[in-house]
Amino acid sequence: MAVIVIAEDEVHIARVVGVWLRKGGHVVYEANDGRSALELIRRHHPELLIADVNMPVMDGIELVTTCAATGQPRGGIIVLTSRCDQTEIRRRLKGLNVVFHPKPFSPSRLTQEVERLLARSQDVVGTTGTSRR
Amino acid sequence: MVLADLGQLFLLTSVPVAAFLIGYGVFRKVARKPQPLRRIAQRLETLAGQAGQIEIDLTQLQLQDAHGVLSQGWNRLVAEVAEARRELEALQVRRQALETVGRYHAAWMTDLLNKMPYGLLMVGDDLGVTFANTSAERLLGRRGDELVGRKITEIFDDSLEYLRTPAGSMLDRTFSVQTTGATVRLKAARTLAQGGGAQTALFLQDTSHLKEARQARDRFLYHITHELRTPLTNIRAYAETLSEGVLEDRDSLRECYNVIIGETERLSRLVEDVLSVSQLEAGSARLVVDDVQMARLLRQVVEDMQASADEKNVELILSLPPKVPTIRGDKDRLTVVLTNLVGNAVKYTPAGGHVEVTCEEDGARLQIRVRDTGIGIAPEDQPRVFEKFYRAQNEEVARIPGTGLGLAIAQETVRAHGGTIELVSELGKGSTFTVTLPIGRSAVVGVTEDE
Numbered sequence: 405m406a407v408i409v410i411a412e413d414e415v416h417i418a419r420v421v422g423v424w425l426r427k428g429g430h431v432v433y434e435a436n437d438g439r440s441a442l443e444l445i446r447r448h449h450p451e452l453l454i455a456d457v458n459m460p461v462m463d464g465i466e467l468v469t470t471c472a473a474t475g476q477p478r479g480g481i482i483v484l485t486s487r488c489d490q491t492e493i494r495r496r497l498k499g500l501n502v503v504f505h506p507k508p509f510s511p512s513r514l515t516q517e518v519e520r521l522l523a524r525s526q527d528v529v530g531t532t533g534t535s536r537r
Numbered sequence: 538m539v540l541a542d543l544g545q546l547f548l549l550t551s552v553p554v555a556a557f558l559i560g561y562g563v564f565r566k567v568a569r570k571p572q573p574l575r576r577i578a579q580r581l582e583t584l585a586g587q588a589g590q591i592e593i594d595l596t597q598l599q600l601q602d603a604h605g606v607l608s609q610g611w612n613r614l615v616a617e618v619a620e621a622r623r624e625l626e627a628l629q630v631r632r633q634a635l636e637t638v639g640r641y642h643a644a645w646m647t648d649l650l651n652k653m654p655y656g657l658l659m660v661g662d663d664l665g666v667t668f669a670n671t672s673a674e675r676l677l678g679r680r681g682d683e684l685v686g687r688k689i690t691e692i693f694d695d696s697l698e699y700l701r702t703p704a705g706s707m708l709d710r711t712f713s714v715q716t717t718g719a720t721v722r723l724k725a726a727r728t729l730a731q732g733g734g735a736q737t738a739l740f741l742q743d744t745s746h747l748k749e750a751r752q753a754r755d756r757f758l759y760h761i762t763h764e765l766r767t768p769l770t771n772i773r774a775y776a777e778t779l780s781e782g783v784l785e786d787r788d789s790l791r792e793c794y795n796v797i798i799g800e801t802e803r804l805s806r807l808v809e810d811v812l813s814v815s816q817l818e819a820g821s822a823r824l825v826v827d828d829v830q831m832a833r834l835l836r837q838v839v840e841d842m843q844a845s846a847d848e849k850n851v852e853l854i855l856s857l858p859p860k861v862p863t864i865r866g867d868k869d870r871l872t873v874v875l876t877n878l879v880g881n882a883v884k885y886t887p888a889g890g891h892v893e894v895t896c897e898e899d900g901a902r903l904q905i906r907v908r909d910t911g912i913g914i915a916p917e918d919q920p921r922v923f924e925k926f927y928r929a930q931n932e933e934v935a936r937i938p939g940t941g942l943g944l945a946i947a948q949e950t951v952r953a954h955g956g957t958i959e960l961v962s963e964l965g966k967g968s969t970f971t972v973t974l975p976i977g978r979s980a981v982v983g984v985t986e987d988e
Contacts, residue, residue, distance in 0.1 A: 413936075414767050416796050420774040427783055437936075458763070460935030486766050508770035511777055 406451040406479065406522050407431045411441030411467055413459045421454060424511040425518065438462025442470060451479035451522060454514075456507075457493060465496055472500040479525035482517060484509065573604035577611070656721070656741030659728075660700060664689050667736065676741050678716035689739070693723070700725060700737045711744060719745045760926040764807050764940050768800040775800075810942040813873070814925050817949030824867040824953055831896065831903060832861035834868065838875045839894055846883045852891035853883065862898050865977045870950045877943035878907040878970050884937055886911035886967070902956075903976055908969040914962040922960065923948040947972075 408430050412418040418434040425432045433448055435441035438455075439462040445453065453471060457464035468481055481500070484507045485493050494504065503521065505514055650657055656673030658666055669677075669684035677684065677692060689697050693712055700708065708725035722742040727735060775793045784790055816822035839855040846853035875894075882892040890910040897904050914922055918929040925945035928934055947970075951958045955975050962968035 414771070416771045416800070417767070417774065420771070420778055420796075423778060423783060423789075460932050486762060507766055508773045511774045511783075512781060 405429050405431065407433070407448050408452045408454065408518065409433045409435065409441055409444045409448065409450045409477070410454045411435045411438060411459060411464065412454070412456040412484070413437060414456070417456075420511055421514060424515050428515055428519070430518075436460075438464065438467035441467055445471060445476055450477045451525060452482070452518060453477050453480075454482045454484065454518070457483065457485050457489065465493065468497055468500065468502060472497075472502070480521045482514070482521070573608075577604070577608065656739075656743075658684065658689070658692075658739040658741065660689050660737045660739060662735055664697065664700060666692070673741055676717065676719055676721055676743055677714055678719075700739075708739075719743055720748050756926065760941070761811060765804070768804045768807070771800040772797050772804075807940060807942075810940060810946060814942055814945050814949060817946065817953060818925075822870075822949075822953060824870065826865055826867060828863045829866045829868045829871060830861075830863050831905070832857055834872060835861075835875065835894060835896065835905070838872060838879055841876065842879045842883055845880070846892065849883060849886070850888040851883050851886045853879075854891060854893045856893065856895045858897060861896060862903055862976050864903055864974055866954050866974065867950075871954070874947040874950045874972065875905065875907075877947045878972070881939075881943060882907050882909035882911060882968070882970075884939070885909065885934075890967075898976065901976055903974045905972045905974075906969055907972075908967065910967040913964040913966050914960070914968055915964045919960055919962060923958070 408425055410418050410421050410425075410432060412421070412434070413436045415436065418436065422432045422434055431448075433444045433450070435444050437459045441453070441455065442462065444450075453468075453476075455464045455467055459467075464483060464485075468483060471477065471481065481502045482505050483493065483497065483502050484505050486507050490504055490506075503517065505517055650668075651671040653670060653672055656676040657668070657670040658673050659668035661667050666684050666687050666689055669681050674681055674684065679692075684692065689700065697708075708723060711720060711722045713719075714721055720743070722744045724740045724742070726738045726740070728738050729735070775796045778784060779790065779793050779797075784793060813822070835855060835857065839853060843853055879892065879894060886892055886909045892907065892909045892911075895906045895908070912933050914929055915931070918927075921927045922929065923944050924941075926941040927945075928939060928941040948958050951972055951974065957973045959971045959973070960968065961971075
């Protein structure tokens with residue numbers, strides 16, 4: 405079980421991703437713009453953020469760079485973007501702990517990606533925990 | 538011997554004496570009264586004082602013998618000189634005429650070169666510019682005196698040294714002009730050597746519009762792919778949700794199907810809109826022209842929008858005068874225009890606001906006004922709202938879904954009907970769109986109570 409924040413202005417997309425992730429046993433918070441997402445992240449300290457790029461108020465780029473600067477969320481960030489925008493967006497988010505997921509996407513594949521990232525994050529936490537002991 | 542000597546002496550002395558006596562006699566004769574030669578001489582002396590008067594007929598002197606022959610020869614000579622002079626005068630007249638024509642041609646040629654839509658620079662073998670036409674001045678953003686006399690290398694940031702060579706005539710390159718920001722395609726052609734050596738004509742074509750067209754096409758594709766992606770994502774995600782059996786309760790399942798249906802409709806509308814705007818822009822849209830009863834059309838549009846207005850708690854009012862003219866136009870396309878305008882008004886008007894549709898006519902034109910108390914359009918956005926895919930750059934607009942095609946379609950359609958569409962708006966107060974359509978000669982005035 406993990407806490408996940410979805411930042412996506414297209415309500416239907418946010419909702420369907422939420423349905424799949426909740427089915428997987430996660431706690432999901434949905435935001436329709438970057439600023440609201442940032443607020444949810446500060447309040448709920450999620451393991452993972454799934455962010456769209458084109459959003460009102462604060463776009464995905466600004467949201468992701470702001471989050472990455474504070475090391476949030478621990479598990480990483482998935483950026484939903486079309487293949488044609490990826491070059492430019494990859495350039496702007498270079499060096500950050502970000503995974504790109506193409507849009508339109510399959511919710512099952514996105515769910516798999518989420519699980520993979522969470523597992524990786526658990527490993528890191530586990531290793532750190534062991535060394536402390 | 539003495540006698541012989543005497544005879545010899547006589548002979549020796551008598552011959553010169555006789556010659557003297559004869560010569561004296563002739564001299565006396567000539568000196569005493571005018572002789573033909575003297576008369577000719579007098580005539581010629583008179584002539585010398587009167588330039589131009591060479592046509593003197595010496596036969597009038599009625600000279601005889603050798604003098605007569607001389608005077609005839611003279612007359613022929615005079616006739617030939619006179620003929621030559623006439624020819625010379627004719628030639629001078631022709632030359633003046635040619636000079637006039639030449640001056641006219643030079644002026645005409647310069648005028649023509651200046652009016653060419655292409656820039657022209659003539660460059661000598663020393664790479665100095667010898668001529669620049671008006672288009673070249675405009676394209677390069679420099680006055681004539683800033684071009685003529687300069688080296689071509691000072692004008693283009695390229696050595697262009699190869700213009701000196703025959704291969705220089707192969708030049709075909711595109712430059713970006715620093716001063717104007719224009720993109721210029723440069724083509725060279727060697728021209729015939731004339732006095733000062735061979736020249737190269739440089740033709741300059743402004744290709745900025747091609748660059749703009751390319752950018753517009755790229756923007757169009759960018760917007761299209763973005764607009765397509767969201768409905769495609771939704772259809773894919775909800776279809777997969779259904780097929781994987783992620784949801785079980787009836788309401789959730791119905792919602793999934795509804796999203797798929799809704800997004801399919803959104804895709805269809807988008808495809809229709811894109812086709813529509815492309816055809817209208819290209820001028821290839823075919824209007825199905827018929828008599829359109831505007832009162833009925835407006836009522837239908839408002840009725841169709843009523844549900845959305847009610848849902849948003851926006852008051853939607855239609856006020857029609859007793860008589861609304863029938864106009865000649867494409868009913869379906871005009872319905873799209875007014876649906877877009879009224880739809881936008883409802884969409885961008887917050888709850889509690891109102892949208893009013895009115896119309897009036899002055900016999901020649903019909904004006905339809907869609908006035909709202911919505912969020913309004915900023916002055917900097919106003920000139921661009923009719924551009925396709927353009928949406929006002931603010932957060933409120935970004936929250937409201939839209940493709941930015943509706944107003945582009947409206948404007949193109951109204952134009953195709955020979956009408957205009959105008960916008961008056963104030964940010965935070967509301968917007969008024971006014972569509973003016975010509976009623977036309979074939980227009981029939983219909984009454985509002987036509988149903």
